[in-house]
Amino acid sequence: MATQWPAPDDRTGREPLSVVDRIKQYILVNRLSPGDPMPTENELSDQLAVSRSRIREAMKTLSALDIVEVRHGYGTFVGTLSLTGLAESLAFRGMLTSHRDKHFLADLIDLRELLEIDWAPLIVERLDVDTRAAMRSLATAMVDLAAQGREFPAEDRQFHQLLVSMSGNALVGQLLDVFWQVHSLVDDTIGPPTHLEETAQAHHAIIDAIESGSPGELEAAIRRHYEPIRDRMRRSAGTD
Amino acid sequence: MATQWPAPDDRTGREPLSVVDRIKQYILVNRLSPGDPMPTENELSDQLAVSRSRIREAMKTLSALDIVEVRHGYGTFVGTLSLTGLAESLAFRGMLTSHRDKHFLADLIDLRELLEIDWAPLIVERLDVDTRAAMRSLATAMVDLAAQGREFPAEDRQFHQLLVSMSGNALVGQLLDVFWQVHSLVDDTIGPPTHLEETAQAHHAIIDAIESGSPGELEAAIRRHYEPIRDRMRRSAGTD
DNA sequence: CCGCATTTGTCCGTATGTATA
DNA sequence: CTATACATACGGACAAATGCG
Numbered sequence: 221m222a223t224q225w226p227a228p229d230d231r232t233g234r235e236p237l238s239v240v241d242r243i244k245q246y247i248l249v250n251r252l253s254p255g256d257p258m259p260t261e262n263e264l265s266d267q268l269a270v271s272r273s274r275i276r277e278a279m280k281t282l283s284a285l286d287i288v289e290v291r292h293g294y295g296t297f298v299g300t301l302s303l304t305g306l307a308e309s310l311a312f313r314g315m316l317t318s319h320r321d322k323h324f325l326a327d328l329i330d331l332r333e334l335l336e337i338d339w340a341p342l343i344v345e346r347l348d349v350d351t352r353a354a355m356r357s358l359a360t361a362m363v364d365l366a367a368q369g370r371e372f373p374a375e376d377r378q379f380h381q382l383l384v385s386m387s388g389n390a391l392v393g394q395l396l397d398v399f400w401q402v403h404s405l406v407d408d409t410i411g412p413p414t415h416l417e418e419t420a421q422a423h424h425a426i427i428d429a430i431e432s433g434s435p436g437e438l439e440a441a442i443r444r445h446y447e448p449i450r451d452r453m454r455r456s457a458g459t460d
Numbered sequence: 461m462a463t464q465w466p467a468p469d470d471r472t473g474r475e476p477l478s479v480v481d482r483i484k485q486y487i488l489v490n491r492l493s494p495g496d497p498m499p500t501e502n503e504l505s506d507q508l509a510v511s512r513s514r515i516r517e518a519m520k521t522l523s524a525l526d527i528v529e530v531r532h533g534y535g536t537f538v539g540t541l542s543l544t545g546l547a548e549s550l551a552f553r554g555m556l557t558s559h560r561d562k563h564f565l566a567d568l569i570d571l572r573e574l575l576e577i578d579w580a581p582l583i584v585e586r587l588d589v590d591t592r593a594a595m596r597s598l599a600t601a602m603v604d605l606a607a608q609g610r611e612f613p614a615e616d617r618q619f620h621q622l623l624v625s626m627s628g629n630a631l632v633g634q635l636l637d638v639f640w641q642v643h644s645l646v647d648d649t650i651g652p653p654t655h656l657e658e659t660a661q662a663h664h665a666i667i668d669a670i671e672s673g674s675p676g677e678l679e680a681a682i683r684r685h686y687e688p689i690r691d692r693m694r695r696s697a698g699t700d
Numbered sequence: 701c702c703g704c705a706t707t708t709g710t711c712c713g714t715a716t717g718t719a720t721a
Numbered sequence: 722c723t724a725t726a727c728a729t730a731c732g733g734a735c736a737a738a739t740g741c742g
Contacts, residue, residue, distance in 0.1 A: 293738030
């Protein structure tokens with residue numbers, strides 16, 4: 221097998237590594253990639269010379285951060301290092317603090333707007349016709365659903381994913397998607413949806429601005445998109 | 461005590477909530493705040509009617525996200541909902557992918573620069589004399605240390621914390637601090653420090669720009685601050 | 701479709717280490 | 722220093738899920 225393990229002691233006077241850190245070291249030293257199989261819990265228990273309980277508790281920590289992915293009855297694998305942990309943490313923070321202060325949700329919206337606006341010049345420059353067409357049809361679907369009084373979370377999420385996909389910065393795309401999820405989740409807790417038609421139309425306006433070729437217009441369109449959302453937030457602050 | 465628990469079954473046809481979710485519900489329903497004490501593991505074991513092993517594994521998940529904080533031999537408390545989980549996750553991603561591609565570190569630096577520049581107008585407008593003086597003395601300390609060939613991580617981190625503290629957006633401050641930590645950690649793995657004096661001086665230039673009162677100059681100074689960092693990254697890409 | 705081996709999920713009992721009062 | 726409450730750790734047993742012959 222020739223699996224490599226870090227030296228058990230390197231006598232540098234440090235305290236011994238935690239089980240979590242030793243498992244992380246294992247992944248790093250063996251240069252595993254997301255999806256690669258990990259040793260079974262019993263193997264880890266033997267090789268690290270700790271009980272299976274401890275291995276399992278360490279695995280819980282690691283899977284919460286998507287460093288490993290555990291499949292019941294099948295095995296454990298290196299995780300995809302996604303930001304699901306951040307999403308859970310922020311969502312809970314929103315739930316816990318939303319009725320005390322609105323700072324969190326306001327900060328979140330500001331951050332979404334800010335990051336999308338940052339890429340406006342690049343988006344105007346790079347956006348290809350296929351992506352634009354996909355965004356247009358999503359916007360049309362949103363308007364249709366809004367006319368029926370229905371919400372359109374899936375379309376909205378995908379629209380914003382496409383919008384920032386041109387940035388070339390994968391980290392920003394993942395972060396914005398997390399922020400969308402958290403915003404959507406917290407927003408559901410402050411009452412039934414409002415501004416449906418207005419928000420749906422705002423997405424058409426964003427594509428219009430892109431087609432105009434002016435970064436300034438795109439920035440303005442993005443700002444207008446977030447206005448009804450801020451308005452809804454301000455109103456909810458009074459009724460709570 | 462009159463602690464409230466969510467109804468064990470709400471017969472809406474959903475699958476039963478996980479232990480993790482039931483503990484989260486407990487915190488929400490009882491409106492606990494960070495620092496408030498949680499029931500002991502034995503109490504939770506009794507009240508949720510599951511074994512202590514499961515409680516402990518759930519606690520590991522929750523503490524990884526800083527939703528609870530466990531103090532050995534003392535008790536468990538509601539966590540501070542910090543972003544330590546994100547820091548760990550991103551740090552590991554950096555370790556795992558840094559020798560394959562440099563996109564991650566590049567994206568991280570771009571994001572740091574972008575977010576700091578976003579607040580440049582506000583910073584120029586709001587920064588008070590006390591904060592400015594603190595930043596100036598930090599910059600001086602950095603130059604001194606650089607002259608001795610020593611690094612200055614603590615000073616650098618605090619400088620950037622102060623820089624964005626004027627934004628009024630706590631979330632951005634926390635995110636940037638996480639990015640600083642991750643960047644610092646990954647940067648250590650690509651070799652001994654370089655550009656010490658240049659980087660230290662760049663911080664003086666940032667305060668100079670703030671004092672000039674021009675947001676444009678501040679933006680330029682921030683960009684210049686990140687240049688040697690990008691240069692170091694590009695050089696390391698070849699030697700790996 | 702069935703049975704089997706593998707692997708993770710859950711539970712219990714007990715002993716140990718640690719912090720607080 | 723002692724006592725108590727609490728989290729940490731261990732080992733074993735059985736249940737549940739998955740994949741495969």
